[in-house]
Amino acid sequence: MKPSSVKHGEEVQQSRHDGLKWAAVVALLVVAVVGNTYFADIGLLYRVLGVVVFCAIAGLIALTTAKGRDLVELAVSAKKEIQRVVWPTRPETIQTTAIVLAAVVVVGLMLWLIDTLLGWAMSGVIG
Numbered sequence: 001m002k003p004s005s006v007k008h009g010e011e012v013q014q015s016r017h018d019g020l021k022w023a024a025v026v027a028l029l030v031v032a033v034v035g036n037t038y039f040a041d042i043g044l045l046y047r048v049l050g051v052v053v054f055c056a057i058a059g060l061i062a063l064t065t066a067k068g069r070d071l072v073e074l075a076v077s078a079k080k081e082i083q084r085v086v087w088p089t090r091p092e093t094i095q096t097t098a099i100v101l102a103a104v105v106v107v108g109l110m111l112w113l114i115d116t117l118l119g120w121a122m123s124g125v126i127g
Contacts, residue, residue, distance in 0.1 A: 032058075
């Protein structure tokens with residue numbers, strides 16, 4: 001859903017920059033992984049912080065690309081959709097859970113009974 005005021009040339013320019021941005025993202029992630037390995041003798045806390053910082057910067061750069069903006073738009077629309085969901089009340093949840101548990105117990109007992117009967121039948125046939 002691009003604004004109608006955006007011209008085709010600007011979209012092409014954005015896609016060129018997107019390639020550079022993705023290259024920067026990959027480079028930052030590679031630096032994070034290699035740096036974590038290279039600085040193995042430094043404390044774990046500092047290495048984790050370094051990796052988190054590099055990954056955060058890479059994520060922020062990725063969000064400025066066209067696919068990143070699409071991801072943000074998807075997240076916003078998903079949040080709106082979740083707000084529209086009618087969640088069950090506490091009594092409905094308890095009743096549904098009780099029904100499911102009862103069904104599991106009944107099926108479990110039936111399977112146990114079938115297994116026991118087949119076991120006895122096979123014991124009678126074999127020995």
